[in-house]
Amino acid sequence: MIEQTFRAYCPVRTAIIGMPCMFAPDQPTSPGAAPAAPAAPTEGDIERAVRELGLPPLEVRIEPATTTLVKVPTNLYAEPEPFERSVDLLGTPVRVRATPSSFTWHHGDGSSQRTTSAGRPYPHLDVTHRYQVPAEDVQVRVDVTYGVEYAIGDEPWQALDAAIVATGLPTTLTVREAAPVLVRP
Template sequence: MPENCSPLNAALCATEPTPPEDPAAPAPSVTVTLRDIASFIPAKPGNEMEPGGWAVEDLPANFVAEASAQVVSGTLLGRPADVRFTPVAFRWRHSDGGVVESGAPGETWAALGQREFTPTGTSHVYAESGEYTVTLEAVLRAEYRFGGSGWRSIAGTLAVAGDPQRVLVGEFDTVLTNGDCNANPSGPGC
């Protein structure tokens, strides 16, 4: 058979695959690839940041992905099917050249029990003031099933990018104080 022969490219194959007549029948004994599920489109991940849309030069900004497992229905190999996409990793690409990778979507400082501007596993520090963008990619594992059968894994992963987010970075000077930070460590700016 030709190298590009697959059930979705039947014209390239010596013979067309014949789908089973019973929709509840077991899945065909073919290998389903990421290319075969190209028509199953997962949702773009959301990207939240703390503080919202701005950051302070030389202090961590915290990023939190919004992505979860999702099932997309459609037709696969000529049969009704479901494809489940599950996030397994996250990658934030910053326009200053920084890349942050994590196996978890991150959490807010409050959920982590941390003070604002403390480092997290998904934070990034901008070294200079300016306007930047950050784009989140969710790395997804895919599985498929026919007619309610068990889920079958598809080899490989795919990265789905969210919309770029604008980040304004500036310098910060504490102006209002209630004593120095040694005398009042919970005061503004401490």
């Protein structure tokens, strides 16, 4: 019968709080042999680390600012920033970068739309929505889907198989109704 003992590998310095220790079987060593190198992080380890880091949520910019009119195009846009971080996983340096690949706009009236554009300020109307009824305190938000790449040590960048979604921060909007009135000049 072969007996095998296990040791816990928990790096002294880890940038990810809450990462579980890896358990690996003790390697038989001969006198003067170098200790076995720790296992390289897997794609699953990297995905968990990115989720724990949290990718930046975006805030919707609305034009006109906090009030719009029924049936008038309301311009929506967000301002994504580059995201790149380095973390230590299992004693190995890992570089991570995330790029927005799509945006899901939740209009606060039960409708949503998905785009590959973050929209732009006026006069560009890349992402718009027409509200059909007046409403107070409409919560508008944009969820961003990030494509994530990682590089272990000095290795080349690789795409993470999983896309990661960051839920956006809500912005409050009031939708008003206007009625035309005829007046004498």
